[in-house]
Amino acid sequence: MTLDDWRDRLGDAFMQTLVIPKVMLERGDGCHVWDIDGKRYLDFLAGIAVNSLGHAHPALVEAVSRQSASLVHVSNYFATPPLLELAERLRRLTGAGDGGRVIFGNSGAEAIEAALKLAKLNKGPHGRRHRILALANSFHGRTVGALSLTGKPVLRADFEPLVPGVEHIDTTLEALEHAIDDHVAALVLEVIKGEAGVIDLPEGFLRRARELTERHGALLIVDEIQTGVGRTGEWFAYQREGIVPDAVAIAKGIAGGVPIGALVTFGWASDLFKAGQHGSTFGGNPLATAAANAVLGEIERAGLVENAARRGAELRERIAAIGSPLVTELRGAGLLVGVGLAEPVASAVAAAALDDGLIINAPNETSIRLAPPLIIGDAELDEFEGKFRTALEKAA
Numbered sequence: 182m183t184l185d186d187w188r189d190r191l192g193d194a195f196m197q198t199l200v201i202p203k204v205m206l207e208r209g210d211g212c213h214v215w216d217i218d219g220k221r222y223l224d225f226l227a228g229i230a231v232n233s234l235g236h237a238h239p240a241l242v243e244a245v246s247r248q249s250a251s252l253v254h255v256s257n258y259f260a261t262p263p264l265l266e267l268a269e270r271l272r273r274l275t276g277a278g279d280g281g282r283v284i285f286g287n288s289g290a291e292a293i294e295a296a297l298k299l300a301k302l303n304k305g306p307h308g309r310r311h312r313i314l315a316l317a318n319s320f321h322g323r324t325v326g327a328l329s330l331t332g333k334p335v336l337r338a339d340f341e342p343l344v345p346g347v348e349h350i351d352t353t354l355e356a357l358e359h360a361i362d363d364h365v366a367a368l369v370l371e372v373i374k375g376e377a378g379v380i381d382l383p384e385g386f387l388r389r390a391r392e393l394t395e396r397h398g399a400l401l402i403v404d405e406i407q408t409g410v411g412r413t414g415e416w417f418a419y420q421r422e423g424i425v426p427d428a429v430a431i432a433k434g435i436a437g438g439v440p441i442g443a444l445v446t447f448g449w450a451s452d453l454f455k456a457g458q459h460g461s462t463f464g465g466n467p468l469a470t471a472a473a474n475a476v477l478g479e480i481e482r483a484g485l486v487e488n489a490a491r492r493g494a495e496l497r498e499r500i501a502a503i504g505s506p507l508v509t510e511l512r513g514a515g516l517l518v519g520v521g522l523a524e525p526v527a528s529a530v531a532a533a534a535l536d537d538g539l540i541i542n543a544p545n546e547t548s549i550r551l552a553p554p555l556i557i558g559d560a561e562l563d564e565f566e567g568k569f570r571t572a573l574e575k576a577a
């Protein structure tokens with residue numbers, strides 16, 4: 182069967198939301214994947230910051246094989262050792278510690294749904310906290326609750342009215358200071374806006390957000406679905422700013438591609454959810470939690486948070502060394518890199534790269550996003566540099 186046949190069948194079988202891909206992938210190993218014709222690609226997107234350990238990593242293969250040969254699922258009427266191990270590990274890694282509590286779901290959007298319910302539980306005296314703040318141009322997921330927080334009008338338009346009470350503010354200190362008052366239940370934000378093109382928060386924004394939410398009794402909820410789990414060179418990106426949030430949403434990279442999401446609360450926020458107020462059939466099942474334990478364990482064992490910091494710095498040096506006039510800025514942190522382009526040619530750059538066997542992503546026409554596996558080393562950086570140079574030249 183030819184690729185065109187595959188594409189026809191995909192176009193028939195799926196809702197029109199499916200962007201029919203140019204490549205059908207068949208297998209992966211380390212930082213590379215192969216398509217159905219045997220062509221090899223260097224994967225510098227990692228399933229959008231998901232495949233933390235790359236592909237077919239022995240630690241993940243072993244954990245999933247072992248766990249699936251035993252318990253895959255047990256329902257919420259029972260607990261399992263990997264479930265407890267993961268919850269305790271997340272309390273430690275997030276810094277929530279003994280006051281932290283965890284709830285599991287199956288995706289980033291579900292972690293955000295839990296966060297939205299948490300915000301609604303922060304009612305304040307006489308239920309006066311009815312405002313929830315999020316940032317313009319943010320991305321928090323596609324379910325109705327998560328979409329209510331997402332600050333992208335094009336994604337929202339066809340589904341309005343969404344959850345009432347959510348307001349999107351500009352990402353400036355002035356807008357933040359103007360918006361926060363005693364009626365705010367929560368401020369939800371990404372530490373780096375990934376889908377927007379890997380856009381950093383303005384200097385001091387996160388610290389100011391922490392001060393103001395604390396002063397007004399609002400929750401500070403950070404969405405680390407894309408930035409978390411070592412990607413930015415810290416376990417979580419808020420740790421670089423030295424702040425402690427009230428809740429953190431985690432998904433994508435935590436289990437290397439096995440679906441799982443988590444919300445971790447800190448301090449007083451840990452007392453908001455009461456018995457019966459949330460739950461999920463699949464959430465926290467032994468297969469997904471064993472996978473997450475294996476991934477987090479391997480990140481710790483192999484020093485991959487440090488590797489993300491070091492390789493992230495090297496990756497930035499490599500891109501700068503290409504000296505392309507197209508590249509105007511490098512954003513993000515660690516191995517989450519936004520390459521700002523002088524001309525709106527990002528999809529042409531990504532297409533040229535793909536042709537040449539390099540997977541990168543164009544979240545918009547003036548940004549390239551790079552999010553390689555956390556395991557990359559010199560060989561992958563060499564291969565990337567050569568192919569990215571060529572792609573930039575072709576698109577220029």
Ligand SMILES: *Cc1c(COP(=O)(O)O)cnc(C)c1O
Pocket residue numbers: 288289290291293320321322323371375376404405406407432433
């Ligand atoms: C991907 C993403 C989500 C949504 O996660 P899904 O698993 O696709 O539901 C939410 N927030 C951020 C910052 C993301 O990058």
